[in-house]
Amino acid sequence: MQKISSDPKQLMGMIDYPPLHSPEALRSYYEKHKSGAEVEPVIVVPIEAAIAYFAERPERYATYKVELRAFLSNHPAAKYFMLGGKHRSAAATVFGADIPCLVVGNEADVEEVHRLMDEGKITGVPSIGENFTDTLRELEEHYFEHKRFWTMDEKTEAMIRNKDIPESMLHGRLK
Numbered sequence: 001m002q003k004i005s006s007d008p009k010q011l012m013g014m015i016d017y018p019p020l021h022s023p024e025a026l027r028s029y030y031e032k033h034k035s036g037a038e039v040e041p042v043i044v045v046p047i048e049a050a051i052a053y054f055a056e057r058p059e060r061y062a063t064y065k066v067e068l069r070a071f072l073s074n075h076p077a078a079k080y081f082m083l084g085g086k087h088r089s090a091a092a093t094v095f096g097a098d099i100p101c102l103v104v105g106n107e108a109d110v111e112e113v114h115r116l117m118d119e120g121k122i123t124g125v126p127s128i129g130e131n132f133t134d135t136l137r138e139l140e141e142h143y144f145e146h147k148r149f150w151t152m153d154e155k156t157e158a159m160i161r162n163k164d165i166p167e168s169m170l171h172g173r174l175k
Contacts, residue, residue, distance in 0.1 A: 001109040003041060005098035008153035009077040011044065013086060014127075015146040017155060020164040022087060029091035030169050039092065041100040042085030043113060043128055045139065047072070049105050050081050053136040060140070064147040071149040078151055081139055083127040086155070093156040094169050107132045 020026065032039050051068070054061045072078060080101065082089065092099045104110055110132045116122040129135040143149075150158075159165045 001112045002103040002105075004101050004103060006042075006044070006080065006101045007077065008089060008093040008099060008156060009075070009151050010079045011042070011089060011099065011101070011152040012047070012078050012081045013089070013150055013152045013155040014082060014084065014142060015148045015150070016086065017158065018162060018164070020159060020162075023164065025087040026091055026165065027169070029088045030095055033091055033095040033097050039088055039097075039100055040122060041102045042089055043083040043122075044080035044101045044103055045083065045135065046080055046103065046105055047078065050136060050139055053133075054140050054143070057140065060144050064143055067147055068143070068149060075151055082152065083135065083139065086152075089152045090156045090159055090165065091169075093152060094160070094165055099152070104128065104132070104135065110135055 029039060054065075054068075080103065083104070085099075089099045102109075102113065104113060110128060110130075113122065113128050127135075127138055129138055156165070160170065
């Protein structure tokens with residue numbers, strides 16, 4: 001499993017906003033970034049792996065394939081689908097920090113994430129399945145249901161516009 005630092009334009013966020021579910025979590029992660037404390041990584045899946053899985057369900061995939069291809073064409077920096085981590089990544093984005101991520105691309109990686117969760121090293125609730133196929137299935141179900149895409153950068157900008165991120169946290173971003 002690879003650990004990376006990601007730019008918010010590289011991450012495709014889940015369509016689970018609005019509302020912001022926990023302003024407290026956002027502020028807590030922001031304060032961690034501000035203090036230099038380690039922030040738990042966000043679990044991500046490479047776009048290529050996800051799309052290969054999506055294409056195995058042609059009837060479902062056909063309902064959002066055109067939108068996904070257009071999105072990726074207009075967002076060439078996008079490299080990963082996020083499996084949760086909205087508050088952590090939004091806090092990093094407004095602070096101006098890279099987003100720590102763990103790349104899950106196969107069965108061994110999923111097993112490693114479960115081991116880290118069992119050891120308490122990952123305490124957030126990543127949307128990871130029992131195995132890699134379950135993880136991809138859950139991701140596909142989300143996009144089949146919503147058929148919308150955005151980067152974490154765009155999602156954070158929406159949070160700012162909706163005033164879910166206080167101006168005191170913006171560090172020169174959109175005000």
